[in-house]
Amino acid sequence: MSVETTKASGPQEFEKTLAASDTSVASFDTHSRTPLESIQHRLHKSPAMVPLIILLLSVILFAIVVGGRFFSPFTLTLILQQVAITGMVGIAQTLVVLTAGIDLSVGAIMVLSSVVMGQFAMHYGVPAPVAVAVGLLVGALCGFINGILIARVKLPPFIVTLGTWSIYAAINFIYSGNETIRSQDLETTAPLLQFFGGSFKVGGAVFTYGVLLMLIMAAIAWYVLNHTAWGRHVYAVGDDPEAAELSGVRVDRMLLAVYTLTGIICAIAGWALIGRIGSVSPQAGQFENINSITAVVIGGTSLFGGRGSILGTIFGALIVGVFALGLRLWGTDPQWTQLSVGALIIVAVGIDQWIRKISA
């Protein structure tokens, strides 16, 4: 282009010197990076790398200090069983956090759904599949209410779900009369509710159907987030909602869908929870909201939205599981688990902030 010569009103006097300067402004240059910068760029591209490295290191650490007992197929699959519920709720939480939201009511939705399934199957005498369906519907409804308040009424997600957390938890206790449905009763009347507690063995490794369910859910969520337009829009909404809207993404519809889907996933986790503990207890899973946020954050998903991954969340849940079981087998005070998980959260957020400061 030779704008300078063809147009009468060419560049300004002060711009003349530019003619001799480098014209490749909009090229994608690669100046040499320091090793630290290359690490930053690599982590920026694959945010699940940090939790994966921490997971591997912690497994190696406990294999060394605890010994062969820790590194057995049985123990390692036991960790999977212990984190299955947190993993499922964490998948839902990841979707929400990617949109720059947060859902504090996930644990309450999960328990309420499981209680509804139990009550319908045991007290109303409906067939177990119908009871499960009603439970899933209740979960969807809870999520939908969150979604309406956040996407349509435009209230902050933290406040909305702080409120609905209390509301859903209270409904759960009022409705169930704080009554636990015993495992034996379920077994005789509605064994379907305990389905995900069932297990099979591969050598020394023990897999429950709950673990399998979590892995399948993670695979589906990974696929949807990375290989469908809807998934890319989840990231875009969390990244910059205004830009997403101008690019043609229906932001409020997207948020409504994400919170409703979160409710459904939590209800599925509620079903798996019955299998995990055997009975239906309104007291169970009280801290799953905090556990899921912990898994999401340690998994490298940014609380500011727009970046993170399902894989990271699963790694995050596993890291917590490895620390919990490893420290217990090592014979330490359980408080050390709390302490190390707390430290991991802070380290994870620190690394996230550093990665976000990336520059060209």
Place this chain on the structure above:
Amino acid sequence: MTQAQDPILTARGLVKRYGRVTALDNADFDLYPGEILAVIGDNGAGKSSLIKAISGAVTPDEGEIRLDGKPIAFKSPMEAREAGIETVYQNLALSPALSIADNMFLGREIRKQGFLGQWMRMLDRPAMEKRARDKLTELGLMTIQNISQAVETLSGGQRQGVAVARAAAFGSKMVIMDEPTAALGVKESRRVLELILDVKKRGLPIVLISHNMPHVFEVADRIHIHRLGRRLCVIDPKQYTMSDAVAFMTGAKVPPEAALAA
């Protein structure tokens, strides 16, 4: 000039009120094929309301807009986009964490053929990346290695380039650019101006909103001066000086009859 041809887009008697404030007061607008039309005006003159009415971001209370002679009434920017009117917003409307290719196709992704696309809703990444790369190369923006690079790792000028390439790739009728050089340094501004001329060479008419008079006078074929909610006049940048334009814009000087008639 290009006046002999029929305009691509015309607006007549647009009115837009926000409560007691009248942002558009019987505003007219004409865009001809292949031209760069600059729109200038003082702050609050109603430039952005005019542009938003054309790009579908606001619906005017009164008046008529015609695209290729056919009346149109956009209810959202999406509808304007579908009609072939692309807008490069001042904030660029890019998603920083997503890749260049993902950004270019945000909201109109290409899906794979057959079962994968129909039932699994799978994106056709190779096709999207190829088209993104082709478009960037065509506009001379590409000495590239990595189309899957996140937009936030690009410089301001590069981001502007991606936004312009997106508009040029999908705009079949016209491209609206809102202050494309406002956030850029001198050198990057120059590249973006060349890019605007490149897009024009491809035959797409451009509406350029800018406060930068030197830039406006450098690239524009005609200058639409907006004042007090309506079109005051349209001038030829070769026949008037920048200070004339500023004087018309602020009301310090009354434009001659000939310009008013345009």
